[in-house]
Amino acid sequence: MAPELLLLALSVANYAVGALAALIFRGMVGRALVAVGALVGSLGTLALGAWCLATGATLAFAAPWLPLTGLALRADGLSAFFLVVVGLGGAAASVYGFGYSAHYDGRYSLRLLGAMFNVLLLSLAIQVLADNALTFLVTWEAMSLSAYLLVLVEHDQHGTVRAANWYLAVTHAGFAALVAAFLVLAGGDMTGSFAAMRSATLPPATRNVVFLLALVGFGTKAGVIPLHVWLPMAHPVAPSHVSALLSGVVIKMGVYGLMRVALDLLGGGPPWWGGVVLGLGAVSALLGVLYALMEHDLKRLLAYHSVENVGIILLGVGAGLMFQSYGLPGLATLGFIAGLYHTLNHACFKGLLFLGAGSVLYATHTRNMEQLGGLISRMPRTAACFLVGAAAISALPPLNGFASEWLVFQTLMGGALVPHPEAAIGMAIAVAMLALTSGLAVACFVKAFGITFLALPRSAEAERAREVPTSMQVGMLVLVGMCVALGLTPFLVVPVLSRALAGLGGLPVTPIGFSLRLPFSVSGVTGEMSPLLVGVGVLLLGTLTAVVLRGVADRRLRIGDTWGCGRVGQTPRMEYTATAFAEPLRRVFAELYRPTEDLSIDFHPKSKYFVRSIAYRSEVEPWFERLLYTPLLSALRGAAVRVRQVQAGSLHLYLAYMTIALLALLVVARWSR
């Protein structure tokens, strides 16, 4: 048996074992078996993906004896890459989950958590291998449902059920769009494999319809604005290792689907396809980070950043589609490479950040940044891991966020070669929006890390925090290692990715070469950088400075109080708060936020000069809910009320309906003969 099939079987078996173990065993044994099943399964998935990428092997498996069209699996470069993403995310989350789920024991259903976790990983792994429409859709639905059940684990917490409902509703709306898209693409024949769809020629209008339906369907999963509303609701309330998986892997399935349909099955299209994706990407990136800045719930902040990073990925993908339609295949490959690289990087650093936030939640039982602080001395390893994640997502060299953002920048700068000035200027504006996004991301993560971990603890829970169990630390450390490794070695990743994309939708087959630096000679655009050497340089210079200072400068150090203009003591009340930190940016973008402020001052009963307490509350205007979703929902509800009148409850009316329907069918059957 070919090694690919062996690895696939291994993964599937382990996931199944993990799911069953969750249902059968209890307590620590159950948790351990779930974690082991998920871990080995994920490692198998990772190995399968890496093997296919390294050797160029393609897996093909068909089980037509299953009902309807049966199961058909095929692994090409794109699938193999996403298998790596799934495997990596799953592995880190499962190790972490072993320690994290300990505090669910007795309070929530560990059976649901463990079983659905493994089912989710299984459906993710099978989905990227799907080779016909029905397999794809069935695994997609399995993924959505298992994610829904996982979001519901902490069901008695405030907001969880509402979040889960929104998630279910939006994901099913997207699913409807996907079903429609595949129906049109397959020409009404759901048995059609992807190979048949690839070779079919459809009229341009149909292709546009398919593209738009796919964009809507995959956009709801990926969390593209304006279809993102469920993301900041659902991701925070899920268990933290599930949030890491949802943000790191599940929303990437939207990206996978879009690339599969637009690039592979449809083979590219007119420039406006790329333009729409690029525009949506730019808007998502900017609005995502702007809303993240105003959050003081740590996990909600991270969820909004997922929206931002999906926007950056779509910038790369959109640029790629655009260059492909303009006949610049080298730049198109670059764009897709940038998008995929950012997908992998985001899975690593967002997974890491969510695991870190989960550790904070585990130790302090609160997600509210305004009640945290001083954790860097109480949870040193978690703080260090979170710092690496924060630096990575802010695209600071030499970590992985910088490598992929650099590639996205270079792709967009290649827009100077596009023949149409409107498209070129559009790309220039996209460059500016990307730069603003990354600057705001720096601001946001200085806030997130600084307020949560630094200075003094702002509440008793934060003061009592202790470092988390070892399994959780190991989960985080794995991702830290990946962030650093992926950041220092783009010269390894880029050729692998270009090989993975070779041949898709007419992209060039010759891969981009291997070198110590990251050069690429794509027609007219050259750029080089080596994050490895930059990182080594900075490290060397820093160490050299420290050594020289040791010899030359004075070495005395005295511990004193924080300087506060000579005030007597220092309490946590004197520190900066998260709301205050983001206040200048709230003012700058006040037109977008339309913040409402609520200030209530409690005076001493005897004199107005003495204040007992001041409470300040500020809310951001929820534009998308107000302008898009509320009218839509009320329209739907209105329509539903009207339709309900059909169901009047009278038996005579129902008999009349049946008679009329029968007569109508007879007439139609007679006429269409």
Add this chain to the structure above:
Amino acid sequence: MTAAFVMAAAQGLLALFLAPGVVGLIRWLKARLQNRRGAPAWQPYRELRKLFQKEIVVSRNASWLFHLAPFVVFASTLMVAVLVPVLAAPLPVDRIGDLLVVVYLLLLGTFFLALAGLDPGSAFGGMGASREVTVAALAEPTLALAIFALARGAGSTNLGEIAARTMADPLSAVSPGHLLAFAALFIVMLAETGRLPVDNPATHLELTMIHEAMILEYSGRYLALIEWASALKLLVFFVLLGNLFVPWGLATALTPGAVATAAGALALKLGVLAVAVAVLETRVAKLRLFRVPELLSASFVLALLAVTSSFLLR
């Protein structure tokens, strides 16, 4: 090849040792423009030497980040100084880091400095950090578009190539795209290095500080490193403004004559820019913090016009 690497290291060291002098020159010019004698231009060197000999006092609430930050800021700014074309272009070190790497390395320094401001738990540090990251974030789009305008002309974001391309085509230096990009980058330089009208480097009022407020807790050798790094950042921006937009004088071959000419040209350009900054700082007053975004939007519009004009005037 080794000559090239020695050159890169040498120009980094030159930038490092020249930086306090540039800051001192600006201070001396401002003093003279205020009708007073002022300290000589080498006063910052004396200050740095003194700071290295003082003890450091660290807050008991500060963590290891507080001790790490000055080294990260200093090392990243020094790395940038090695990468920019101070004396010679193109150099092989250009292939390690291009203009985007330069911008993000500076952002790395800002990130750690802002965290170090939050670490001791004082309100001043938090305020300084909050304002600094706001200004840095709002200056990013202008920087990116200015880079885009420069890279479009040269076909690359590689620093050496940009300089070489402008030298090869002298007329492009006075094209509207170039001039507008220069103006935009000049405003960004004022914002990023904390000069008037964005931030007064000589203020004692904490509520008006942006950069200073983050470093109120630092003393001794840590403060020396941070002050030196911020002077180096100013020099780096001067070098970018001078040697990317007006690259004549840069040594294209590593002969002693060329390098000497380059040093002379560098001194001239630094002098001109120092005079410009000193005169500007004497003329304008500091902007209210919430008017700074308007200034930065103006620079963004300039950069956008630079890009648009470079497309339309192809």
Add this chain to the structure above:
Amino acid sequence: MLLFYKILKVGVVTEPLAPGEPDVIEVAREVETKARRLLGRAVAIREVDAGSCNGCEIEITGLTGPVYDSERFGIHFVASPRHADLLLVTGPVTRNMEVPLLKTYEATPDPKVVVAVGDCARTCGVFRGSYAVVGSVDAVIPVDVFVNGCPPEPADILRGILTALDRLPQRKGRGDGA
């Protein structure tokens, strides 16, 4: 443009530092030679108002102006005592300012010098015996140089600072201590 025309027309107006009266500056304790040599050319001063009437502050403000120009001696004022080498203290130390003054002194890194400005700083001046006053500056932190006067002239304050750093020229007629 009118501004620059005016600047160029007026020119440099800094006055050379004259030797001054002998009794105005009192050296309370000798500053260590090592500290004097370190701080001689570049001094950062943090001014502390320990309850003064602000008369001394107005004179100190004149120090950074064009006429007295303390910057030519390498003196500059800083906001944080962590950045400072020299504390310039004014006022009788009031009860409420006793702890802040002490904290400011502790926040300043070694080596440091303290110069007390004004009669209030040495003898509590007109506020001596008040219920709100703790004592002279010397009672709270160790002072190196006293500058007498109510308020002392900016030139005297400058001379006091330079005496503390042992940079005051002794010879009559030689002006600016450069």
